[in-house]
Amino acid sequence: MNKLISYVLLASIIALYTAIPALADLEKSQLSILTDDRRLEFQVELAESAEDRRQGLMFREEMGLAEGMLFDFKETRQITMWMANTILPLDMVFIDSKGCVVGVAFNTVPYSRDPIPSPAPAQYVLEINAGVARLSNIRSGNQVFHDTIETGSQCN
Numbered sequence: 001m002n003k004l005i006s007y008v009l010l011a012s013i014i015a016l017y018t019a020i021p022a023l024a025d026l027e028k029s030q031l032s033i034l035t036d037d038r039r040l041e042f043q044v045e046l047a048e049s050a051e052d053r054r055q056g057l058m059f060r061e062e063m064g065l066a067e068g069m070l071f072d073f074k075e076t077r078q079i080t081m082w083m084a085n086t087i088l089p090l091d092m093v094f095i096d097s098k099g100c101v102v103g104v105a106f107n108t109v110p111y112s113r114d115p116i117p118s119p120a121p122a123q124y125v126l127e128i129n130a131g132v133a134r135l136s137n138i139r140s141g142n143q144v145f146h147d148t149i150e151t152g153s154q155c156n
Contacts, residue, residue, distance in 0.1 A: 089130035
């Protein structure tokens with residue numbers, strides 16, 4: 001009987017760990033945002049595939065102040081995000097195909113399933129720690145630079 005309990009316990013532990021999605025091991029790269037008064041530098045993970053975008057920052061327990069995740073949706077469109085299974089409060093910076101910030105969702109609520117829509121069509125979303133966007137004065141019209149973004153004319 002003791003062996004049976006041990007096997008059931010072991011099977012339960014294995015099932016629990018396989019039910020929790022593994023954290024993506026995404027390549028990191030440099031991203032810059034030119035605000036009115038400074039150039040901000042972030043080390044970001046790039047979520048390009050549908051699977052990487054679905055996983056996002058879910059289950060992450062910490063992230064550095066100059067770190068984030070850049071979601072590339074591959075086309076300009078209305079984007080809706082949410083915070084289900086996301087532990088960290090985040091700021092979401094919505095960016096168009098030319099690298100212009102089109103809006104910011106400040107201090108999103110962890111674990112919320114409420115939709116967070118882009119205020120205008122966008123191709124990218126940058127997720128950073130909550131409070132960083134406001135403290136750094138990130139706002140619509142700022143220019144974002146990253147290897148995947150074909151920076152166009154100056155943003156308004």
